Amino acid sequence: MRAQSDGSSIQDDVALWGKQDVSSDKGMKDENFPVGSFLISPAHRPAVHAYYRFARIADDMVDNARLSAEQKVARLTALREVLYGQRKPPAGRADAWSGVILRTVLQERGLPLELAGDLITAFIIDAEKTRYGHWSELLHYCRYSANPVGRFLLMLHGEGEETFGPSDALCTALQIVNHMQDVSSDLKTLNRCYVPLPWLAAEGVTLKDLILARSKPGVRRVLDHMLAHVDALNEEAARLPSLVKDRRMRLEAAVIVALCRRLTERLHRQDLIAERVALTKLDGLRALGWAMRYVR
Structure with missing residues (x-):
């Protein structure tokens, strides 16, 4: 057994990392929102x-x-x-x-x-953790899962702390709508659900109702409750583009703000239990057109 410079061994590495890289071939173009776009x-x-x-x-x-x-x-x-x-x-x-x-x-x-x-x-x-008992738990999760991404991009471009609040709101909104897009598949394949369980119980529905063919009225009310919170986050996020100094990053932020708002609107209208609600190329073009107001 050969020791390495940090005190570990080849055998230890195999036990820890496994024999094979488990990474998928999913790339940036497969994500729901722009990652490192041309902007x-x-x-x-x-x-x-x-x-x-x-x-x-x-x-x-x-x-x-x-x-x-x-x-x-x-x-x-x-x-x-x-x-x-x-x-x-x-x-x-x-x-x-x-x-x-x-x-x-x-x-x-x-x-x-x-x-x-x-x-x-x-x-x-x-x-x-596969279940959430309160909205604050979900926000805590987004604090680590989503908000650092926005801060990374902003700090990479030399932006100041005044952008962090709206950026956190945007990233949290993006994370939650992504959870909502995948609510059925996450439960089926990963046994993971980000919908607060007491909200389901208050409407007389269960986790099983999230994997039916279509939304029950109680499920729809729970999802609308989540979307109302996302709407508030989107309002805060709308301040972000005007605070960003770097022109290209400002346009990127504006596009993502518009896309998140557009997806939220779709989730309000469509049954996300019956189908996976997603953005279209036309949505992307419209978002880019809306973002052009921030060219200056």
């Missing part, structure tokens, strides 16, 4: 790609059905240790080395490692 300056795109790759790998770890909750937490914890320079990644493992790559990117740009470390906190929550 982002080419100078910043490599950093965005490194951040996305790290987050995608961690997400794949926690959603992998072949791993137990304990294995997921151990692997995510190790990935965070790699990010912080506390653990050496095994050779030839792109999933583990994504932490090294991102650490270098963040350090070169003077950005805090917590912008990525907080994501790991969220994924560990996903590994250990």
Whole structure:
């Protein structure tokens, strides 16, 4: 058994990381909202790609059905240790080395490692928690799963703290509408549900009602309750574009604000239990057209 510079062994690495990289081939173009779009300056795109790759790998770890909750937490914890320079990644493992790559990117740009470390906190929550009892619990989760993404982009572009509040609102709204889009599939495939359970109970419905062919009236009322909170977040998020100084980042923010609002409107109108509600290319073009008001 050969020891490595950090005291671990090859055998330890195999036990921790597994024999195979569990990362999917899902890319930025497969996401619901723009990631590193053409509006982002080419100078910043490599950093965005490194951040996305790290987050995608961690997400794949926690959603992998072949791993137990304990294995997921151990692997995510190790990935965070790699990010912080506390653990050496095994050779030839792109999933583990994504932490090294991102650490270098963040350090070169003077950005805090917590912008990525907080994501790991969220994924560990996903590994250990499959039900939510209160809206505040969901907001706490979004504090780690979504808000760091917006702050990363803003800090990468040199934006100030005045943008953080509206950005957090936008990222939280994006996360929640994404949960709502996938409410049935998440429950079926991952046994995970982000809808506050007491809200379901108050309307006389259960988790089983979230995987029916269509929404019961009680389910619809619960979803509308969630969307009312998202509407408030969208109102706060609408302030973001006017606060962003970098022109290209301002347009990116405006497009995402418009897309989130558009998806929220669709979720209000359509039955997300009966079908997966999604944005269209036309929605994207309209969002870009709306965002052009922020060209200055």
